[in-house]
Amino acid sequence: MHHISPDPLTLDQVGHILASKSKIALSPEAAERIEGCRRYLDEKLVASGETFYGINTGFGSLCNVRIEPDELEQLQLNLVMSHACGMGDEVPADVVRLMLLLKIQGLSQGYSGVQLATVQRLVDFFNHDILPVIYQQGSLGASGDLAPLAHLSLPLIGMGEVQVNGERLPASEVLEKYGWQPIRLQSKEGLALLNGTQFCQAYGIWCLLEARRLYDLANLCAAISIDAFDCRMAPFNELLHKIRPHEGQLKTAESIRNLLRTSELAACEKTAVQDPYAFRCVPQVHGASYDTIAYVERIFSTEINSVTDNPTLFPDENNILSGGNFHAQPLALALDFLAIALAELGSISERRTFQLISGQRNLPHFLTKNGGVNSGFMIPQYTAASIVSQTKQLCTPASVDSIVSSNGQEDHVSMGSNAATKCYRVVQNVERVLAIEFFTAAQAMEFRRPLHSSEVLEHVLLDYRENVPVVDEDRILSGDMAATVDFLKTVHI
Secondary structure (H helix, E strand, O other): OEEEOOOOOOHHHHHHHHHHOOOEEEOHHHHHHHHHHHHHHHHHHHHOOOOOOOOOEOOHHHOOOEOOHHHHHHHHHHHHHHHOOOEEEEOOHHHHHHHHHHHHHHHOOOOOOOOHHHHHHHHHHHHOOOEEOOEEEOOOOOOOOHHHHHHHHHHHHOOOEEEEOOEEEEHHHHHHHHOOOOOOOOOOHHHHHHOOOHHHHHHHHHHHHHHHHHHHHHHHHHHHHHHHOOOOOHHHOHHHHHOOOOHHHHHHHHHHHHHOOOOHHHHOOOOOOOOOHHHHOHHHHHHHHHHHHHHHHHHHHHHOOOOOOOOEEEHHHOEEEOOOOOOOHHHHHHHHHHHHHHHHHHHHHHHHHHHHOOOOOOOOHHHOOOEOOEOOOHHHHHHHHHHHHHHHHHOOOOOOOOOOEHHHOEOOOOOHHHHHHHHHHHHHHHHHHHHHHHHHHHHHHHHHOOOOOOHHHHHHHHHHHOOOOOOOOOOOOHHHHHHHHHHHOOOOO
8 A cells, every 4th residue: 555645756656556556545644735725725715806717717718707606616517528628549558547646646735726535536546446538639738738637537527438447438337336426526626637747747657667677678688689799898898988987878888797797608709809889889878868767757756746737726825826837848858858768779779680680790691590491580670670760750859849729828838748659659669679689689699509698698588488489490470579578578687
């Protein structure tokens, strides 16, 4: 059980909650802050005749239209319904889980004015794995992720659809099954639910958790390829990296040294004076991606512990401020950067795959004994090249784009949601490219026998061969490649 509190939520905690399917609960302090802020808002509206954006006014360019007290509940209900305009593919289940978790975390800070019952219902959804059906398209990444968060919020009021155990159901049926009444939204609540960057946050956190794994996987694949291509170890000598001490470069060189420390192949005398950059510059290229991942982690660690709805309530200071914390520009820039950094892991991986099948260094062309009759590993490299090319296209930055909306009131937007969904696709592409390199490098290692790589790598290769056998004659390889992706999800170095 993880208790949601005003204390910072870490990326490691989020990863653990997601992987272990932990239940969550609101801490007493979080509940007290939520209730205190709601109480402050109710008293403020009764005692003051002031106008507050989105609380007793319309939204966007309708911000100057005052709403009467008896219409405030309808105002919030209309807001959620009218903003549920998502289209396209559904948001993946793990990302929806993250959206729920991160929305709960944001509202629990005690600056949003929501009812405790509203946040508790989100907790109930998370704990029962009731996942609102949300669509990928619709957010501009400013004024919050409005359309996706509207779809997240619809089931709270008994509308929309949810996924439960893989079955798509009307939210009203699920509420009835659990004996839950639809939430009656009070003043400001619809806005608190819809404003925020939790769509961008959730995609970004998912991508970061995968990025950590892909960085380690890229080093693993590179180490096997280095041995399979009979490369020198000099480029990984600590002396080189101490005089250019980027953290990622130092860490990557150390990782390669550790992976190959007991390798017979690495210790053999070499005939080539230098190796191609795809092998020799692994510390510099992988290391730069590592540093980028670390930078993006800092941005998202701040964001997931921030309050990003609008307006924001400050009960202790007796102040209600309307600002722009919903603007996802910090995330949009970081997500574009992360996509580029991950794409480079795939780009250099494909080059190693190309070198391994090129008939150099006593390896047969396309890693097959009977070339001509057999095409061997010719076409997996084509597939990797195709994926890498698509990934480059996906790395066109979304954050430099902006389209005016809401009749000119919202005149600069981040397009962070597009950066987020593009980065998600880049992660999937890079995983596949690395799997093709691993598949290819494992085949190349068969032509280095009876020499062996390190104990660590030989253990990984032995486990791999229980899932994917050596390719002695041509066969359909797509199944082997998919099995390699699945196998690498289980590898922990």
